[in-house]
Structure formats: structure tokens, C-alpha cells
Amino acid sequence: MNKLDRFTVDPEQMNGQPCVRNMRLTVKRVLEALVVYPNWDDAIKEYPELEPENIKQCLACAANNLDSQVINNNAA
Secondary structure (H helix, E strand, O other): OOOOOOEEOOOOOHHHOOEEOOOOOEHHHHHHHHHHOOOHHHHHHHOOOOOHHHHHHHHHHHHHHHOOOOOOOOOO
16 A cells, blocks of 8 residues: 555644645545546546546545444345
């Protein structure tokens, strides 16, 4: 796993949520955008400040955070 070096966390910006390189674009917002624009080229057209590596690291960040969580979906 490569290091996640494209994020900043500043308590004064976006309530301290991880953001893409000092932008007011949170990791969460990037992930939400990928739901609407699963084609990365479309997501980048909507958010031209994004780069493919930013998207990769946002996905990696989400995957890393799921490692320590158990999600109960009430399945039998």
C-alpha cells in the first residue's frame, strides 16, 4: 500500500475532515461524486481540480477505514 500523501486535515477547514491537498474538497465528497460519476473522466470534468491519483487515494483511504469497522446489515 502506498502512502496517502494527497490529503490534509485542518481543524479550521471543513470541520477537520480529510481534504484533497488543502482544497475544500473532502474525501467523503470525492467518494460521493464517484457514485454519481463512476467514470473517473466524468468525475474529473465535474471536479477539474481532481487528479486520478487523488481518486485512487480517496478509495484507498475509505478501504483502510473499513478495516477496523464491523457493519451490521441485519442479514440472517
